Amino acid sequence: MPKLREVGEFEALRRLIDARRPGSGVVIGPGDDAAVLAPGSGREIVVTTDALVEGRHFLPEWLEPPARGARLATMNLSDLAAMAAEPRWATLSLGLRQDHDLDALLELQRGVDETLAPLGAAIVGGNLTAVEGSEWYDLALIGEVAAGAAWKRSGARAGDFIMVSGSPGRAGAGLRLARRLGEGARDPRWRSLIDAWRMPVARIALSRALLPTGAVRAAIDLSDGLAADLERMARASAVAVEVDLGALPVDPDLENAATELGIEAAALRLGASDDYELILAVAPGRDESIARAASEVGVSLHVIARAAKGSGVVWRGGPAAAGYDHFSS
């Protein structure tokens, strides 16, 4: 298993390019100065970027290379899901130590590739740089959406139902368990929470199913925890969001984790957690049909709040909780 130092940048890039699946709409692919891509007629493009930094966003012992790649893809896919965009093309920029194993690098890319491919996207370009400290993996992802159809954070209006997919807080609970229990968190009883943290799924299928209904007025993905991301939607939409804490989905795993960690379950539900679920503002009276459309793609969707005149997040039935700030915490 050769190291990057031994094979060199150009050979490593060639191996990476050879291993990639071809994408659709690619006029000129990897290997030229840039990739040339053909968006569909009447489509707008949707662009996001997010990075995974060793030691900061993942603990190497908890995330094998393919899962790192999958997670990197998911972080970016989730942004496109929140805009109701179809993922199409990605560039992968990597800062790697010279002792990085070439096979591990190929596995990392495979994780990205295999997460993107079923959703219709492919890696079309990239960059490789030697670093000395922590490694970093940076993805830029381009999607497409019909002109004017993208969801925004700012579209919620007073009266809208605020719905959330899945059960927020599970990823944060998994991370806290891994930090607290170390190897003990590999116990099967924590398996599903640990997996929610290690291997989140972006809600592309959900937004694809809901876009045609026309009932979604605003969306944001859950990357910092329910409290922080509800606050963002409230601010962007200039509405108050009145949360009914009693309406949060029942989740025995979170209750068990809270007991184990000696904290309130509400702190797990509302606090820092990158679940990559979606928060949606749904037109009044459309919540049940939307929940049915979601269940057809295997996703549960719960009304947890209403938008109202005013500002900020109003909590009913429990305490507030702060989001997570990478620099100040």
Place this chain on the structure above:
Amino acid sequence: MPKLREVGEFEALRRLIDARRPGSGVVIGPGDDAAVLAPGSGREIVVTTDALVEGRHFLPEWLEPPARGARLATMNLSDLAAMAAEPRWATLSLGLRQDHDLDALLELQRGVDETLAPLGAAIVGGNLTAVEGSEWYDLALIGEVAAGAAWKRSGARAGDFIMVSGSPGRAGAGLRLARRLGEGARDPRWRSLIDAWRMPVARIALSRALLPTGAVRAAIDLSDGLAADLERMARASAVAVEVDLGALPVDPDLENAATELGIEAAALRLGASDDYELILAVAPGRDESIARAASEVGVSLHVIARAAKGSGVVWRGGPAAAGYDHFSS
């Protein structure tokens, strides 16, 4: 001058977003989950990514924050110039230490912004991550080109004139002088070479002027040195490139630097150097009109080689020189 640690990620991002110039064709700008952009009708998009890593791609004492930003933009702009694409939109992903000064960060972004803006491009999204070791700045740049019009590396045919803009080797000479002479390289006699290294310019204006002529059959940007990049074009186009070393532009600065460094001038002309000039394959008989079109945008263009049947780079009148491989050198 607050540090990132003091202001926090979200406030730093807000300040960065507020400081950016607005772009054109931006349907939804920074601040949502992703940016939504409207390419022109009948246009293809062109995507590239490149990163600048502290200690690896720049020496902090030689490159102030605005010049780092400008250089990062130029590295990516150069890829679009080599495809004859119009730069439009960029995402900026940053890995920064928590003691990074907020004003220096704003200056870095200003360097990117002010390099992109006159060329019609703008930053539309980004990401901020705390790191502990070397800082890195990663840009993904999206451009546009009329469908089918992008230049490729692979279009050169036997008989084509191989032309190069400017005077390759100057950037590499500047870097070597800075490494060898330290502060002594700030002497005015080295000023223009040091600037060629510190503040390269991407040849967007040149490719914009030459695209309409239809005479350019292949292009590549000079990011690793003349020898390495000629070799790449030869391989991609499946032709031989016969270089007339006597035809390289005369450059007294390079001669002086070679004497100072105690090496052959040819090593500077052909070796590792990220000049961001363009190598072009031009249809026979079109070289003079192309050189005139270049001079109208203030760029010198010289015939240095001919494409011929065969493979690889054939040197006439001097020694070959190897390219630069980030991992193996």
